Amino acid sequence: MTQMLSRRGFLKLSSTAAAVAGFSSIPGTLGAMDEVKKQYKGNTKFTPSICEMCTSSCTIEARVEDGKGMFIRGNPKDKSRGGKVCARGSAGFNQLYDPQRLVKPIMRVGERGEGKWKEVSWDEAYAFIAKKLDEIKQKYGAHTVAFTARSGWTKTWFHNLAQAYGSHNLFGHEATCPLAYGMAAKDVYNHGSIGRDFAKAKYIINMGHNVFEGIVISYARAYMDALSHGAKLVTLEPRLSTMAAKSTEWHAIKPGHDLAFVLAFIHTLIHENLYDKKFVEKYCEGFEELKASVEPYTPEKMAVECDIPADTIKRLAREFSKAAPKAVFDYGHRVTFTPQELELRRAMMMVNALVGAVEKEGGYYLGKSADFYNQFIGEGDPKAPKLKKPKIPAYPKVSVPRIDRIGEKDSEFFLASKGAGIVTLIPHAALTELPGVGYKIHGWFIARNNPVMTQSNMENVIKALQAMDLVVVHDIQVSDTAWFADVVLPDTTYLERDEEFTASGSKNPSYGVGRQKVVEPIGDARPGWRVAKELGEKMGLSAYFPYKDIEDYRLQQVGDNIDLLAKLKANGSESFGVPLLLQDKKSVANFVKKFPSAVVHVNEEGTIDFPHKIKLFSPKLEEVSKKGALSYEPYKYKENDELYFINGKSAVRTNGHNGNNLWLNNLLDDAAVWIHPKTAGRLGIKNGDNIEVYNKYSSQKGKALVTKGVREDTVFAYFGFGHVSKELKRAYGKGVNSNALYSPHVSQNCGMNLHIAGVKVKKA
Amino acid sequence: MAKKYAMIHDSNLCIGCQACNVACRSENQLPESVYRLQVWIKPEEYPNGTLGYEYHRQSCVHCENTPCVNVCPTHASFKNEDGIVLVDVDLCVGCLYCVAACPYQARYVDPVTKAPNKCTFCYESRLSRGEEPACVTVCPTEALVFGDLNDPQSKINTVLSERVTYQQKERLGTNPKMFIVPNHKGGIKS
Numbered sequence: 046m047t048q049m050l051s052r053r054g055f056l057k058l059s060s061t062a063a064a065v066a067g068f069s070s071i072p073g074t075l076g077a078m079d080e081v082k083k084q085y086k087g088n089t090k091f092t093p094s095i096c097e098m099c100t101s102s103c104t105i106e107a108r109v110e111d112g113k114g115m116f117i118r119g120n121p122k123d124k125s126r127g128g129k130v131c132a133r134g135s136a137g138f139n140q141l142y143d144p145q146r147l148v149k150p151i152m153r154v155g156e157r158g159e160g161k162w163k164e165v166s167w168d169e170a171y172a173f174i175a176k177k178l179d180e181i182k183q184k185y186g187a188h189t190v191a192f193t194a195r196s197g198w199t200k201t202w203f204h205n206l207a208q209a210y211g212s213h214n215l216f217g218h219e220a221t222c223p224l225a226y227g228m229a230a231k232d233v234y235n236h237g238s239i240g241r242d243f244a245k246a247k248y249i250i251n252m253g254h255n256v257f258e259g260i261v262i263s264y265a266r267a268y269m270d271a272l273s274h275g276a277k278l279v280t281l282e283p284r285l286s287t288m289a290a291k292s293t294e295w296h297a298i299k300p301g302h303d304l305a306f307v308l309a310f311i312h313t314l315i316h317e318n319l320y321d322k323k324f325v326e327k328y329c330e331g332f333e334e335l336k337a338s339v340e341p342y343t344p345e346k347m348a349v350e351c352d353i354p355a356d357t358i359k360r361l362a363r364e365f366s367k368a369a370p371k372a373v374f375d376y377g378h379r380v381t382f383t384p385q386e387l388e389l390r391r392a393m394m395m396v397n398a399l400v401g402a403v404e405k406e407g408g409y410y411l412g413k414s415a416d417f418y419n420q421f422i423g424e425g426d427p428k429a430p431k432l433k434k435p436k437i438p439a440y441p442k443v444s445v446p447r448i449d450r451i452g453e454k455d456s457e458f459f460l461a462s463k464g465a466g467i468v469t470l471i472p473h474a475a476l477t478e479l480p481g482v483g484y485k486i487h488g489w490f491i492a493r494n495n496p497v498m499t500q501s502n503m504e505n506v507i508k509a510l511q512a513m514d515l516v517v518v519h520d521i522q523v524s525d526t527a528w529f530a531d532v533v534l535p536d537t538t539y540l541e542r543d544e545e546f547t548a549s550g551s552k553n554p555s556y557g558v559g560r561q562k563v564v565e566p567i568g569d570a571r572p573g574w575r576v577a578k579e580l581g582e583k584m585g586l587s588a589y590f591p592y593k594d595i596e597d598y599r600l601q602q603v604g605d606n607i608d609l610l611a612k613l614k615a616n617g618s619e620s621f622g623v624p625l626l627l628q629d630k631k632s633v634a635n636f637v638k639k640f641p642s643a644v645v646h647v648n649e650e651g652t653i654d655f656p657h658k659i660k661l662f663s664p665k666l667e668e669v670s671k672k673g674a675l676s677y678e679p680y681k682y683k684e685n686d687e688l689y690f691i692n693g694k695s696a697v698r699t700n701g702h703n704g705n706n707l708w709l710n711n712l713l714d715d716a717a718v719w720i721h722p723k724t725a726g727r728l729g730i731k732n733g734d735n736i737e738v739y740n741k742y743s744s745q746k747g748k749a750l751v752t753k754g755v756r757e758d759t760v761f762a763y764f765g766f767g768h769v770s771k772e773l774k775r776a777y778g779k780g781v782n783s784n785a786l787y788s789p790h791v792s793q794n795c796g797m798n799l800h801i802a803g804v805k806v807k808k809a
Numbered sequence: 810m811a812k813k814y815a816m817i818h819d820s821n822l823c824i825g826c827q828a829c830n831v832a833c834r835s836e837n838q839l840p841e842s843v844y845r846l847q848v849w850i851k852p853e854e855y856p857n858g859t860l861g862y863e864y865h866r867q868s869c870v871h872c873e874n875t876p877c878v879n880v881c882p883t884h885a886s887f888k889n890e891d892g893i894v895l896v897d898v899d900l901c902v903g904c905l906y907c908v909a910a911c912p913y914q915a916r917y918v919d920p921v922t923k924a925p926n927k928c929t930f931c932y933e934s935r936l937s938r939g940e941e942p943a944c945v946t947v948c949p950t951e952a953l954v955f956g957d958l959n960d961p962q963s964k965i966n967t968v969l970s971e972r973v974t975y976q977q978k979e980r981l982g983t984n985p986k987m988f989i990v991p992n993h994k995g996g997i998k999s
Binding site: 110113114115116117118119127128129130131132133134135136138257258260262265266269273285287290291295696697707708709711712752753754 | 822824825826827828830831832834835836838841852854860861862943946947948949950951
């Protein structure tokens with residue numbers, strides 16, 4: 046059902062896809078070039094790299110085969126991913142010679158969104174952008190140009206360019222995706238990333254983190270590992286996802302009411318004394334506040350809200366606490382973004398703290414970055430290396446606040462990093478002056494991000510793009526956002542580019558090669574590091590780009606640690622030291638054996654104390670928004686005569702990015718709308734009928750999939766369909782575009798959009 | 810000694826993600842309109858009223874007793890010494906008897922060569938290099954196990970001894986070398 050494939054259907058799809066692909070091509074795309082001969086010039090041995098078909102950044106390796114094609118697999122040296130890759134990962138090589146791929150810069154010659162373009166040289170494109178940026182700087186100030194870069198690598202290059210130019214309005218894609226749980230980790234655990242030891246867990250509660258469809262290879266494997274070892278998996282999700290179907294129990298929770306469930310769960314843990322008193326006393330603060338704040342949220346009261354019986358809530362809490370510390374309350378992510386997204390993720394994370402399942406096998410663990418890990422290692426022992434950055438002059442100071450006011454004392458979004466920002470505010474800030482900001486956004490520079498498809502309320506985003514003085518997009522294709530741009534710069538695909546090295550950490554510090562080129566770039570596509578540098582030089586900002594090329598940049602990153610450089614290039618990744626779980630005696634003993642100087646940190650129980658208290662109450666959130674304690678605020682998502690509309694991930698498509706990939710599109714080119722048989726019957730809808738899903742924001746056309754795998758009061762569709770760029774010829778106009786139906790609401794304290802809307806459904 | 814290659818598809822571990830499908834397409838450079846391998850996902854309502862999904866690997870099952878080879882008038886369809894069923898395109902006259910005879914609907918007609926073709930366990934492309942079939946190599950959850958039944962030490966023999974399996978359409982006596990671990994997930998109350 047998730048992707049119901051049949052032989053006949055498949056053939057039909059393929060033939061239409063082929064027919065569409067034959068349409069005329071716009072300037073700048075590969076299809077418009079004089080005869081392009083496919084030739085794969087590159088390494089025939091496996092080159093380790095990182096996938097970019099979605100943002101999970103799984104380790105891969107790829108090789109050119111017989112000069113005719115390419116084979117991509119997971120990097121077998123990466124144990125957590127076991128050398129595996131998903132369908133999207135395998136399909137990556139399709140991007141290379143896709144006739145709809147952009148390989149030359151193009152500029153708009155008609156109105157925005159009219160689809161009239163001309164091919165220009167890189168020099169012309171740079172000159173135009175530099176001139177426009179300068180005009181905006183003179184007229185409104187450089188800070189009125191927002192820079193969005195999807196994540197990691199793209200941020201390094203384009204956020205540097207932004208700040209050198211004079212804008213502090215820097216953004217990633219986070220507020221449309223994982224931001225709230227990152228913020229929650231920072232608030233509750235004072236830590237950037239929280240790992241979940243799924244594989245060793247005996248009990249997992251999952252509220253829609255559907256890693257069997259929104260595949261992260263390491264998570265999918267760890268979950269399956271747990272299941273194979275007999276772990277109990279309880280999934281609470283409004284539809285029967287693949288995760289739900291593999292679970293021990295599935296409970297179809299009411300969309301948007303997850304917080305009610307978690308609060309009642311915590312209520313039970315406290316009320317029935319199921320929490321780990323010793324752990325809480327020693328390592329947590331704010332327990333009394335938490336206890337008081339959840340007092341009103343009894344399972345009986347919350348059952349009415351979330352539609353999970355009180356007895357079930359209590360039973361699950363008892364079972365979970367009994368399984369602790371080998372228990373994971375999975376804190377993320379997706380399905381139903383709600384107005385209380387930050388409270389929800391904080392509450393979920395507090396559950397693991399309450400049962401003492403943190404820094405123990407089978408529970409949560411704090412990500413061990415080099416800094417975090419090194420604090421436990423004393424003199425005389427080697428320390429985890431840190432990657433360096435090239436030295437650059439100070440950025441020009443900006444005297445006005447950012448549009449999200451991050452960095453100001455009273456900013457409600459203080460938990461977000463400046464590199465993430467609240468990207469969902471950009472459309473609002475382009476259309477009106479936000480309170481306490483004092484200016485509007487006039488330009489948007491977007492690298493490998495597609496806000497038209499991924500930010501809630503597409504109409505609002507398009508309206509904002511139309512109002513801008515300058516829109517620049519760097520992407521491999523004329524994405525839905527590029528469709529409304531003034532200039533579109535052709536990016537290299539991830540198989541044609543090297544990137545900077547990365548440092549991170551799970552149970553011990555680790556380093557990654559970033560990306561390595563498998564084949565030479567096709568056409569005139571250029572990678573981010575080069576575009577930012579060249580454009581910067583055009584703008585007289587050379588001093589901020591003190592690297593010759595990516596190789597030079599990487600050399601500066603490792604300094605004299607050439608050994609690390611060699612290992613990363615050969616193996617794709619490298620780790621330091623031994624795994625460390627602070628609350629696991631055996632792990633701590635191993636750590637001390639490896640680093641004898643660490644012995645001073647070991648407490649009388651043979652474990653290591655947390656460097657910071659875990660916060661069950663947030664003084665800072667209390668100060669800025671009176672949200673220190675957990676609270677539940679009912680929200681009206683829909684009118685009584687409407688249905689809930691929700692979305693989710695498909696295993697063969699990523700959000701806004703690869704729906705136009707030939708192979709992936711052939712697998713699933715239309716996202717059917719799941720509707721319960723009773724609801725369908727009431728509306729006179731039969732399986733396969735053309736239907737209309739509509740509300741005050743939009744009306745979307747799709748096909749009905751009548752199934753009991755969704756609640757009666759809910760309809761569901763996969764995310765990333767209904768593309769609006771006519772240059773994405775295979776995917777254009779097919780399926781329901783979820784974001785068109787969502788409100789432009791930006792949630793308090795976390796800046797996330799909502800992923801629930803009220804809709805009506807009728808036969809088309 | 811000759812090999813006897815076989816595969817296990819464990820539908821408990823399968824998540825229907827189509828990684829196998831796409832890796833097969835990539836490795837074997839298949840024309841767009843055809844496939845050698847897909848995973849079909851079927852919603853199931855179990856007798857007790859609960860719900861789940863069944864995952865079916867749709868591909869050649871490499872029978873021991875091969876209806877496709879039996880009907881081929883030119884010996885274009887043949888079983889090689891390692892038990893893998895292959896097509897010699899040069900000998901094929903395009904009668905398509907094999908397509909009709911296959912009880913598993915595993916064969917397609919290649920739009921370029923006009924000859925039938927199908928899953929070869931990546932015999933030409935990967936096994937000769939000592940690699941596993943592409944689908945097995947990429948499967949995120951290790952739902953596929955491949956190996957030599959004649960080798961008592963092989964992983965496939967170990968897994969066959971540990972998990973209950975069946976073969977599709979056993980009654981036909983084709984004795985496929987594709988073993989299925991039946992799904993016992995699902996059956997979850999709605």
